[in-house]
Amino acid sequence: MAVDPRAKTNPRTIVQMVVVGVIASAIGxxxxxAINWFPVQGSTQSKKIDDLxxxxxxxxxxxxxxxxxxxxxxxxxxxxxxxxxxxxxPNIHGSTKLEIIWTTVPSLIIFxxxxxxxxxxxxxxxAPANAAQELKVDVYGQQFAWTFKYTGVDGKPVNTTRLYLxxxxxxxxxxxxxxxxxxxxxxxxxxxxxxxxxITTSYRITPIREGSYPVVCAELCGLGHAVMRxxxxxxxxxxxxxxxxxxxxxxxxxxxxxxxxxTAAIDAKTLFTKxxxxxxxxxxxxxxxxxxxxxxxxxxxxxxxxxxxxxxxIKQSIxxxxxxxxxxxxxxxxxxxxxxxxxxxxxxxxxxxxxxxxKK
Amino acid sequence: MTAAVRQxxxxxxITAIVFGIAFSYGLSIGARALFGYDPYLDGEAVLQxxxxxxxxxxxxxxxxxxxxxxxxxxxxxxxxxxxxxxxKSWKSYFYPNTDHKVIGVQYVxxxxxxxxxxxxxAMLIRAELAQxxxxxxxxxxYNGVFSVHASLxxxxxxxxxxxxxxxxxxxxxxxxxxxxxxxxxxxSFWMLPIAGVMMLGSFFAPGGSFASGWxxxxxxxxxxxxxxxxxxIGVQFAGASSIATxxxxxxxxxxxxxxxxxxxxxxxxxxxxxxxxxxxxxATPFIAASQFFVLLDRALGFNFFDNGQGGDVLMYQHxxxxxxxPAVYIMMLPGFGIxxxxxxxxxxxxxxxxxxxxxxxxAIVVLGFTVWAHHMxxxxxxxxxxxxxxxxxxxxxxxxxxxxxxxxxxLWRGVLKLDTPMLFAxxxxxxxxxxxxxxxxxxxxxxxxxxxxxxxxVAHIHYVLFGGxxxxxxxxxxxxxxxxxxxxxxxxxxxxxxxxxxxxxxxTFAPMHLIGVEGMPRRVADYADQYAGWNLxxxxxxxxxxxxxxxxxxxxxxxxxxxxxxxxxxxxxxxxEWQVSSPPPVFNFDTIPTVVGGPYEYGIPGAVxxxxxxxxxxxxxxxxxxxxxxxxxx
Numbered sequence: 003m004a005v006d007p008r009a010k011t012n013p014r015t016i017v018q019m020v021v022v023g024v025i026a027s028a029i030g031x032x033x034x035x036a037i038n039w040f041p042v043q044g045s046t047q048s049k050k051i052d053d054l055x056x057x058x059x060x061x062x063x064x065x066x067x068x069x070x071x072x073x074x075x076x077x078x079x080x081x082x083x084x085x086x087x088x089x090x091x092p093n094i095h096g097s098t099k100l101e102i103i104w105t106t107v108p109s110l111i112i113f114x115x116x117x118x119x120x121x122x123x124x125x126x127x128x129a130p131a132n133a134a135q136e137l138k139v140d141v142y143g144q145q146f147a148w149t150f151k152y153t154g155v156d157g158k159p160v161n162t163t164r165l166y167l168x169x170x171x172x173x174x175x176x177x178x179x180x181x182x183x184x185x186x187x188x189x190x191x192x193x194x195x196x197x198x199x200x201i202t203t204s205y206r207i208t209p210i211r212e213g214s215y216p217v218v219c220a221e222l223c224g225l226g227h228a229v230m231r232x233x234x235x236x237x238x239x240x241x242x243x244x245x246x247x248x249x250x251x252x253x254x255x256x257x258x259x260x261x262x263x264x265t266a267a268i269d270a271k272t273l274f275t276k277x278x279x280x281x282x283x284x285x286x287x288x289x290x291x292x293x294x295x296x297x298x299x300x301x302x303x304x305x306x307x308x309x310x311x312x313x314x315x316i317k318q319s320i321x322x323x324x325x326x327x328x329x330x331x332x333x334x335x336x337x338x339x340x341x342x343x344x345x346x347x348x349x350x351x352x353x354x355x356x357x358x359x360x361k362k
Numbered sequence: 363m364t365a366a367v368r369q370x371x372x373x374x375x376i377t378a379i380v381f382g383i384a385f386s387y388g389l390s391i392g393a394r395a396l397f398g399y400d401p402y403l404d405g406e407a408v409l410q411x412x413x414x415x416x417x418x419x420x421x422x423x424x425x426x427x428x429x430x431x432x433x434x435x436x437x438x439x440x441x442x443x444x445x446x447x448x449x450k451s452w453k454s455y456f457y458p459n460t461d462h463k464v465i466g467v468q469y470v471x472x473x474x475x476x477x478x479x480x481x482x483x484a485m486l487i488r489a490e491l492a493q494x495x496x497x498x499x500x501x502x503x504y505n506g507v508f509s510v511h512a513s514l515x516x517x518x519x520x521x522x523x524x525x526x527x528x529x530x531x532x533x534x535x536x537x538x539x540x541x542x543x544x545x546x547x548x549x550s551f552w553m554l555p556i557a558g559v560m561m562l563g564s565f566f567a568p569g570g571s572f573a574s575g576w577x578x579x580x581x582x583x584x585x586x587x588x589x590x591x592x593x594x595i596g597v598q599f600a601g602a603s604s605i606a607t608x609x610x611x612x613x614x615x616x617x618x619x620x621x622x623x624x625x626x627x628x629x630x631x632x633x634x635x636x637x638x639x640x641x642x643x644x645a646t647p648f649i650a651a652s653q654f655f656v657l658l659d660r661a662l663g664f665n666f667f668d669n670g671q672g673g674d675v676l677m678y679q680h681x682x683x684x685x686x687x688p689a690v691y692i693m694m695l696p697g698f699g700i701x702x703x704x705x706x707x708x709x710x711x712x713x714x715x716x717x718x719x720x721x722x723x724x725a726i727v728v729l730g731f732t733v734w735a736h737h738m739x740x741x742x743x744x745x746x747x748x749x750x751x752x753x754x755x756x757x758x759x760x761x762x763x764x765x766x767x768x769x770x771x772x773l774w775r776g777v778l779k780l781d782t783p784m785l786f787a788x789x790x791x792x793x794x795x796x797x798x799x800x801x802x803x804x805x806x807x808x809x810x811x812x813x814x815x816x817x818x819x820v821a822h823i824h825y826v827l828f829g830g831x832x833x834x835x836x837x838x839x840x841x842x843x844x845x846x847x848x849x850x851x852x853x854x855x856x857x858x859x860x861x862x863x864x865x866x867x868x869x870t871f872a873p874m875h876l877i878g879v880e881g882m883p884r885r886v887a888d889y890a891d892q893y894a895g896w897n898l899x900x901x902x903x904x905x906x907x908x909x910x911x912x913x914x915x916x917x918x919x920x921x922x923x924x925x926x927x928x929x930x931x932x933x934x935x936x937x938x939e940w941q942v943s944s945p946p947p948v949f950n951f952d953t954i955p956t957v958v959g960g961p962y963e964y965g966i967p968g969a970v971x972x973x974x975x976x977x978x979x980x981x982x983x984x985x986x987x988x989x990x991x992x993x994x995x996x
Contacts, residue, residue: 007775011774041880055803066795066799069795073770076774077780080774080775080777082779082780089777090710091775091965093963094965097715100715100771101718101764105760112760115806116752116805116806185740190881192811201669216881220814221579222579222885223582228501
């Protein structure tokens with residue numbers, strides 16, 4: 003004799019749902035933890051944030067599975083079958099017991115998660131035990147490049163466009179903006195903060211892994227927002243110290259960065275299309291057929307804008323782009339820092355390259 | 363000809379626009395001459411004045427202020443003979459009308475037009491992002507396209523389409539002959555096309571359209587080219603429209619319920635719009651303020667956001683989000699109402715825990731005002747406020763959870779009719795849960811620090827606004843289509859639409875979680891090569907999603923033109939709007955109904971929500987026998 007499933011919930015259905023739910027949750031959690039969500043862990047902060055993420059996944063998957071399983075089983079058990087067109091369900095208005103359960107249980111989960119998150123927050127922002135040892139770097143955002151200010155070994159400021167960080171040492175970034183809002187983010191380090199005109203914002207990280215990592219602007223800042231990308235280098239502490247010492251010497255400049263022996267011939271085309279790993283690439287914004295860079299519209303099309311320009315004029319447009327603004331383009335779009343990010347030899351090579359590809 | 367210019371209508375409206383433009387030139391040149399500015403003629407100054415003034419000239423020309431004008435000037439007003447009620451042909455929809463049902467249709471059709479326009483912009487975005495590097499949009503156009511995409515879909519689709527659906531069904535549901543303020547209702551609608559034309563028209567502005575996102579953060583927005591002003595002023599009209607409609611809903615709900623319709627006998631859609639209207643009335647003035655600040659900075663050299671002159675950049679974000687977080691609920695609560703209606707009728711069961719469903723809406727209204735700064739966890743604001751805002755944000759999951767679980771309990775042991783509205787409702791339950799879960803993750807400050815301004819946010823907002831709001835809009839549109847048009851839609855096409863949308867929606871937005879956490883920032887025309895694979899897959903899926911809406915459009919248009927006639931109550935629903943003919947009579951009810959019980963008494967044979975007899979029986983629904991049939995009229 004068929005029992006009407008709508009008169010009373012069949013206990014077997016509940017058992018089936020629990021079994022399916024547990025299996026699906028287990029698979030979901032395993033999958034969630036197996037996915038390589040994040041970039042490499044570059045800082046102590048990244049480990050803590052990734053752990054919090056995993057905890058959230060462990061709570062999130064069963065909630066989603068619960069909703070889906072109830073929907074699917076309700077469809078399977080209670081969907082309207084032929085002959086049931088005039089049938090109604092039972093006139094049930096609610097259950098105080100159930101309502102208390104589904105108010106209190108989520109509340110408890112929420113408080114656990116919020117409490118744990120607050121702990122993680124205080125951990126990732128904690129000052130190091132030995133605050134005097136902490137390296138302080140001033141970060142300046144401007145359309146569309148980052149510059150950095152260190153305190154040199156002689157106590158004088160060192161301005162550079164390269165972000166070098168010593169491994170295993172706490173670093174505090176004091177972030178400033180010269181124009182609109184930017185956001186200073188190194189995904190491998192997990193931390194970010196807006197660069198806000200008029201105030202100084204900050205965060206700290208402790209790098210744990212040598213290597214190079216993308217620096218990204220995460221707040222829409224105008225035309226070149228997408229290309230406002232640079233690189234952070236984490237060095238062994240000794241190497242970092244050597245670099246900073248070299249920067250502090252008057253003649254050092256930003257040019258010899260990277261512990262670099264002088265490079266041989268400069269490949270101007272690569273410089274144009276990719277930058278030198280430090281400068282913004284010309285081709286990100288400028289079209290030049292010879293280099294194969296497409297129309298972008300951020301900067302003038304060099305196929306036409308170069309016509310009739312002398313070497314001196316081209317050089318001026320690179321090192322001091324505000325001097326002459328091409329008609330139809332707004333000022334203050336091209337980063338004014340190429341005199342710092344490029345070596346003199348690289349600038350000369352670029353000028354020669356552009357002259358060579360000048361269309362008459 | 364002169365007669366046409368004197369009569370309210372399009373001829374007079376277009377003439378008025380010409381006068382409006384002339385007025386803008388005159389005011390600008392006159393003021394500049396008076397102060398001795400050189401040159402007298404400044405195109406941008408004229409444009410900014412024209413953007414504010416011309417819409418008023420247009421609305422006066424169209425006749426929206428005629429009655430009030432007569433009244434204020436002491437001339438005899440024309441007695442309302444109700445001859446303008448109802449739509450006589452499709453042309454009636456292009457003129458101001460005070461019938462809430464006509465306005466409802468105007469709202470819904472107008473909003474869906476902008477869904478398709480906004481969707482086309484989404485297709486452009488995905489085409490550009492299919493590969494790294496530049497395809498065919500330059501950076502300025504790209505920034506403009508995603509800014510206009512978001513602005514249109516928020517201010518001209520989701521918010522007004524809910525107002526439109528409620529405009530049509532809410533007075534019917536509470537047994538009222540119309541909205542409380544029919545002329546204000548007409549004015550509210552006609553402010554929307556103005557906002558829409560402005561936002562689209564911004565592409566023709568010198569320097570391109572507004573390109574600082576729908577959030578328009580200062581100082582980027584206060585220093586952007588003139589296209590920004592099209593957003594700044596367009597939002598004022600959309601916002602004023604929302605506020606006027608919300609006031610109208612509040613007064614209608616409070617004062618015009620049928621006899622016997624206590625607050626706890628109101629359908630949950632009415633509760634949801636009551637809650638939403640409270641949010642709109644309290645919060646919307648804040649976005650108006652934020653945009654006025656930007657306008658004053660730009661046009662008159664105020665320094666609200668110029669830090670060099672004592673301005674405060676973060677203030678913009680606080681004022682903006684004090685509206686725009688509640689706006690998330692403005693875009694979601696009416697959908698909750700739709701889902702409650704659809705699930706009860708299609709499961710043939712009362713909504714589980716009706717009172718808690720109503721209270722949880724009010725809880726969300728109150729909590730919604732205490733969480734705005736969670737959008738600013740990495741903005742550099744004072745740090746102490748973050749943890750309190752994290753707590754309030756997470757607590758909102760509790761009333762939201764109550765709603766989800768109550769809907770699941772409503773399904774349980776019902777008789778589930780799996781037609782198109784129900785499929786979208788079930789799709790909503792699962793997809794909105796996804797968006798809710800990522801929302802709780804985003805409440806956790808350390809996670810937000812990493813994923814804010816990434817594609818994870820893009821994924822989250824689309825799970826909430828597409829998988830959440832838009833699914834409820836589709837459910838509601840299919841559900842009330844017979845009532846609004848008097849025709850049945852094509853069920854088979856509806857189901858195809860659902861499955862295509864459901865599959866391609868997930869294929870489009872689920873991978874965005876991955877690339878976001880991996881480190882891809884949002885609002886970029888170009889991205890690092892490592893994200894190329896997923897972006898191509900997302901773009902292909904998004905084109906499928908775009909095409910799926912064509913099935914919907916075809917179904918709606920062809921069914922409206924030639925679908926089978928709908929009976930008064932095709933769903934055997936109990937709420938009042940289904941107890942009249944489809945479409946309803948011009949004045950909704952020939953006799954005002956008396957409400958005798960709850961709106962969802964399914965499972966009691968013969969139970970009714972309202973009766974139309976002249977002398978209502980003084981008994982409750984639980985014991986009322988089926989003495990009164992639905993008086994369907996034609």
